[in-house]
Amino acid sequence: MPLLGHAVSAASPKPDFRSYAAPSLGYALFATRWLQAPLYFGLVAAQGVYVYKFFNELWHLVLHVLSGQVNETHVMLAVLKLVDVVMIANLLIMVIVGGYETFVSRIGLQGHRDQPEWLSHVNSNVLKVKLATAIVGISSVHLLQMFVDVHHTSQHSLLWGTVIHMAFILSAAILAYMSGPMEGHVPGPVPGGRATLPSGELNLPDPPEFPELFDRPGRPELPPAEREPAVPVVLREYIPAQGKGGPREVRETREPGARDTREALDASGSEARVRAAGFPARKLLEEFDDDHQRFLDWETITRLGTLDFVDARGNAVFLGPPGTGKTHLAIALGIRACRAGHEVLFATGSEWVARLSAARAAGRLTEELAALDRYALIVVDEIGYLTFGAEETDLLFRLVSHRYERASVVVTSDKPFGRWTEVFGDTPVTFAMIDRLAHHAEVITLKGDSYRLRGHGIDHSLATTESH
DSSP, X not given: XXXXXXXXXXXXOOOOGGGGSOOHHHHHHHHGGGGGHHHHHHHHHHHXXXXXXXXXXXXXHHHHHHHTOOOHHHHHHHHHHHHHHHHHHHHHHIIIIIHHHHHTOOOOOTTOTTOOGGGGGOOHHHHHHHHHHHHHHHHHHHHHHHHHTGGGSOHHHHHHHHHHHHHHHHHHHHHHHHHHHHHHOOOOOOTTOBOBOTTSOBOOXXXXXXXXXXXXXXXXXOOHHHHSOOOOOEEEEEEOOSSTTOOOEEEEEEOTTOOOHHHHXXXXXXXXXXXXXXXXXOOOGGGOOTTTOTTOOHHHHHHHHTTHHHHTTOEEEEEOSTTSSHHHHHHHHHXXXXXXXXXXXXXXXXXXXXXXXXXXXTTOHHHHHHHGGGOSEEEEEEETSSOOOHHHHHHHHHHHHHHTTTSEEEEEESSOGGGTHHXXXXXXXXXXXHHHHHBTEEEEEOOSSOSTXXXXXXXXXXXXXXXX
16 A cells, blocks of 8 residues: 555555564563562561561550650660661562562552652662662661660771761762663654754644544543453455555454453553553554555554654654544554553543643642653644643643653644644744654654545535535
8 A cells, every 4th residue: 555655566565563562482581570579478578577576666665664664765765766667667668569560560559649659750760769768767767776875885886887877878879870860861863753854944744634523522431341342353364466556355364262352451461551541442553444544654653563662752643634543543552552561641632731730720730740751651632623722732832841752642633733823822832842742753644534424425525615
């Protein structure tokens, strides 16, 4: 089929996206991370031991105080011992929760009111720094105990206690310094991504003439049976016809022994990630109707299907008239990212604005943007159907700017970039948002009539007339 900007044979087949699945050996090696799960449950048992130790020490302290056998120094030492136990227990909690989240599997606390702020962006660097600072705190308590009981502590012990404490502080400072550059590192431009031209103008697609019908009139909440269909795995075999430009024969057969989509998504917690992402429906790249959308750039879609753009923190932008498959492709990429172990969040442009507006009204916009860093990919759907005011445009710019070269964004819009001023206004903020969004991005333009309106007697010319 013809690709945008490429002259290829009409028999060029739609690729089989399953070919990008990781080898079985890779999955097996990755599954060995679950061997660490019993270790973390062992630490939970150790947490119980410290709970027993805490109340045992507290009971003895209360008995000694009631019997009048202790003075103020003894009480202080006992309290410091209790504090020491609590701090070690806190250290255990950080290792258990943070380590399990980083090295084994997502715990999935999104939306829980008690979720720690640091857990939203936990990784090995953050965990190491927090553990180092916790150890410094525990060492401080031990050193304070020695100074409080200085009459019963030798100078040799005081000296080495101080030296060891300073070594812990130095180690924590070095870890914090090293984690800063690693956190701030971003990869270079995405291969094939859009950049600015020497003239300074954006290298953007020319604005085509598209109708302006609503892509979908609403997004009602569907019952689980309809929202999460079990789609059988189907093999599509494309057989080129004899002669150039002739029709193609498509053979569809069910893969022998194939599991349905729901079973496949259940592996390694991917089903939980898909549910948490908030997709309005289940869509897969394999299900895309390429017979209706004959001019889709499958070369670029194939490249996006590998999810290299997510690893490189790039973007994907789908532009085109309503019903041409933009949302389908955005959801399909999001589901593939969930299957690959990434956290994904889906919402329309107006829903993102409402979420950020509520955060700004509560005085926590910066914290909300930082919390979104845990999502490797967010989808901003339906840009262009509703106009935004200056404050709303500023919020979307803040979102795009915050994620620029930090995490990936997928955007769908019925308008080319050249007409985004109709949505956001002809302001520097609009052009700055386009600049950051299009840089390191794959921009795919879809053409044709609405897939939903086929057979309803509504033609392209009517839609174009109404849009003007």
